[in-house]
Amino acid sequence: MTAQRTDERDNERRRAEHEPLLRIENVWKSFGTEQVFRGIDLEVDRGDVEVLVGPSGSGKSTLLRCVNRLTEIDEGAIYLDGERVTDADANVNELRQQVGMVFQDINLFAHLTARENVTLGLRRVRGFGKSEARDRADRELANVGLSDQVDSYPAQLSGGQKQRVGIARALAMDPKLMLFDEPTSALDPELSNSVLEVMERLVEAGMTMLVVTHEMRFARSAADSITFLEGGQVVERGPPERLFERPERERTREFLESIYG
Ligand SMILES: Nc1ncnc2c1ncn2[C@@H]1O[C@H](COP(=O)(O)OP(=O)(O)OP(=O)(O)O)[C@@H](O)[C@H]1O
Ligand SMILES: [Mg+2]
Known part of the structure; x- marks a missing residue:
């Protein structure tokens, strides 16, 4: 192995050991004249x-x-696992697969059952086959205590149940x-x-x-x-x-x- 390659590996290892999973660095943001962030680090x-x-x-x-x-963002940078995700050419779809998000307003598809809401991303984004996606969805729904609701539509679920379907859906993507x-x-x-x-x-x-x-x-x-x-x-x-x-x-x-x- 060349010295250069050894150096690269060392750098990678160091990065994996010391780099936080999420690094928000000097982020500035305004909406029109309203300055929302003036240099956020986290x-x-x-x-x-x-x-x-x-x-x-x-x-x-x-x-x-x-x-x-x-x-x-307007200025600064955000890194996920050492990757600078705020670069213009960063892959946004890949990023969103790695970062699950659960909002206050539950945003399930109303015409799909709980199970279908979870399998959708598994099939479309992760390329799972039908039965594989179904198994994984049922497992995620069981983990959030919804084994008996897999065939329910959002309108038949309580707010807390809907929110748990949203969490199951996000977790099915194996986010970091x-x-x-x-x-x-x-x-x-x-x-x-x-x-x-x-x-x-x-x-x-x-x-x-x-x-x-x-x-x-x-x-x-x-x-x-x-x-x-x-x-x-x-x-x-x-x-x-x-x-x-x-x-x-x-x-x-x-x-x-x-x-x-
Ligand atoms: N898309 C947007 N366009 C214009 N202004 C926005 C936009 N999104 C947020 N803002 C403004 O940015 C500021 C921060 O909003 P944000 O929703 O992030 O606050 P928050 O801390 O989440 O508040 P809350 O506790 O009420 O949820 C607010 O003044 C808001 O009006
Ligand atoms: Mg808010």
Whole structure:
């Protein structure tokens, strides 16, 4: 092997060892005259759960959307597993396969059953055969507690069940990273719990997650770190114990008290 090739391998190994799974670097974004981000930096390591909080309009949803390029950034860069995904020539379809997203508004196809909603991507995107896709879909639906609902249409499911189909659908793509944007905020507490339980199991399974949520129990128990976003910047970031008990900034204390009171 040539010295050069050895160097390349070394670089790759170093990158795999030290590079966080997600790296958001100096991201700037404005919509017209409104400056939403003024240099956002955030790193999420493999297997970690980052909870993102901030006032309404602070850009939480926008940041998640930038990660899978539903929204384009103005300046800076976003890296997934060492790949710079915000380059103009980066493969957006590949990126979205690697990054699962679950929104507040459940966006299932109304004319398809739960199972069909999950098999669709397996067939079209991953090229699974019919029975293979069906098996995988049923397995994912069982994992979110919906074995008995595989043939139900979205209209026949509760909000929490629909949200779990959405999670099953995203997981069927074998994503490296999951983005959650207030997945429980449209649900009653009881239905929220069914979704939070699924998310907690994902955490235990080692999934890397970036989660916008005001669910204190989840933030305290599942987050490795909480990021407080305001005024286009990261105001403070740290492990939940520290952020809740001993925040460095008065503004962080005020905000956390306002949402978690
Ligand atoms: N496509 C868009 N066009 C114009 N402005 C936008 C667009 N998307 C978001 N914005 C603006 O960017 C800012 C951040 O919005 P965003 O939805 O990311 O906030 P958020 O923190 O998710 O708020 P919430 O807690 O209410 O969900 C807001 O002022 C919003 O109006
Ligand atoms: Mg939002």
